[in-house]
Amino acid sequence: MFNSFTIKKYFMRGFLFIFLVGISAPSFSKTGKYRLTLRDNPATSIVIGWEQISGENPVVYYGDVDYGVSWEDYKLNVKPDRTVHYAEMENNFVRLTDLTPNTAYYFVIKDSEGVSKRFWFKTAPMEPDSRLSFIAGGDSRNNPVPRRNANLLVSKLKPHAVLFGGDMTVSGTTEQWQAWLEDWQLTISDNGRMYPVIAARGNHEPNNEMVYHLFDTPSEKIYYAITIGDNLVRAYVLNTEISIAGDQTAWLNKDLAQNKNARWKIAQYHKPMRPHVSTKREGDMQYMHWAKLFYDEQIKLVVECDAHTVKTTWPVKPSTGRKSDEGFVRDNRRGTVYVGEGCWGAPLRANDDTKSWTRDSGVFNQFKWIFMDSKKAEVRTIKTDNAEEVASVPNENPFDIPDKLDIWNPENGAVVEIRP
Numbered sequence: 001m002f003n004s005f006t007i008k009k010y011f012m013r014g015f016l017f018i019f020l021v022g023i024s025a026p027s028f029s030k031t032g033k034y035r036l037t038l039r040d041n042p043a044t045s046i047v048i049g050w051e052q053i054s055g056e057n058p059v060v061y062y063g064d065v066d067y068g069v070s071w072e073d074y075k076l077n078v079k080p081d082r083t084v085h086y087a088e089m090e091n092n093f094v095r096l097t098d099l100t101p102n103t104a105y106y107f108v109i110k111d112s113e114g115v116s117k118r119f120w121f122k123t124a125p126m127e128p129d130s131r132l133s134f135i136a137g138g139d140s141r142n143n144p145v146p147r148r149n150a151n152l153l154v155s156k157l158k159p160h161a162v163l164f165g166g167d168m169t170v171s172g173t174t175e176q177w178q179a180w181l182e183d184w185q186l187t188i189s190d191n192g193r194m195y196p197v198i199a200a201r202g203n204h205e206p207n208n209e210m211v212y213h214l215f216d217t218p219s220e221k222i223y224y225a226i227t228i229g230d231n232l233v234r235a236y237v238l239n240t241e242i243s244i245a246g247d248q249t250a251w252l253n254k255d256l257a258q259n260k261n262a263r264w265k266i267a268q269y270h271k272p273m274r275p276h277v278s279t280k281r282e283g284d285m286q287y288m289h290w291a292k293l294f295y296d297e298q299i300k301l302v303v304e305c306d307a308h309t310v311k312t313t314w315p316v317k318p319s320t321g322r323k324s325d326e327g328f329v330r331d332n333r334r335g336t337v338y339v340g341e342g343c344w345g346a347p348l349r350a351n352d353d354t355k356s357w358t359r360d361s362g363v364f365n366q367f368k369w370i371f372m373d374s375k376k377a378e379v380r381t382i383k384t385d386n387a388e389e390v391a392s393v394p395n396e397n398p399f400d401i402p403d404k405l406d407i408w409n410p411e412n413g414a415v416v417e418i419r420p
């Protein structure tokens, strides 16, 4: 039975509770849909992107010492380099340069209304003997559960960069992009650590602007290259949704000629040359303009997407000889390894078009986990469905394979090794 005294007592307790919460809660600014992207070497630069939901005059406060949300203690601060209203969001981008390699940087976003949570990232290493970790995949468009699982695994594998090969959403509507960026928040580790995306365009992105406006890519045409580490890797992002002949391939030729000193050259683009799904059209333009160029210039690893099935190939070279299959023969010494093809949440398709030079193939939700140093690359295919159970790699060692990680172990072995 409540008498008036009891009611008064509970009322006062409730009032005290609200009062205490009110004075102790920090005033978080209304920012969200955080993302890190790259315009240049992740050893020395990063782009911090976010949506400004309310409040004005945002400033990123950052430095290599963690001051939590005490924004005034951070050594450095910078205003957005670019603000673009797109997909009904005010997308802000701060382009940080001159960073120290292999260093943790902490940041908050402060605006007229408050301060964000504290986030951090670690720049890539720059020593000649360093090793890099990448996640590469794409096609996250339809199914939220596998998409979120793969995102969650990013937060646990802590790569130096994520190569995302297009078809993020079904058709690039405002609603779909906002949901995608919301899901991308799952790539942020528990302690606020973030990882940069190297974005490519797929056929479900109706135009180039969409990728440029949401990821602040270094090219408005969405073909570009980024050097990672001390010339350890030159990563090419190509665009299969615009003309392959002409300007794009001319640029690729020129850039390859100018970057002969890169230890590794790798490429990602959306539509495969030779999809492993029979209903998918052959990528004859990619084959005609890029296959020989990749071989001649020793691009040793190519990540393709779009077909929503799983493949790794043996190293191959273009050939139309008697022993060739769909324009390639195996060449263990100098060939290019092609891996793919999507499966970050798009509907899976049967792998019903394998070739004589296919190494292994399957059908499941997955991305590739790639380690590279000056002597060797290792590519593993990671099944993403059990993301919740997987442990995290330590912050200091992203190569320490975590408990319960579901590494695909097909007939020809779990690890594809490639020499530069």
Ligand SMILES: [Fe+2]
Pocket: 167, 202, 203, 204, 270, 305, 306, 307
């Ligand atoms: Fe596609």
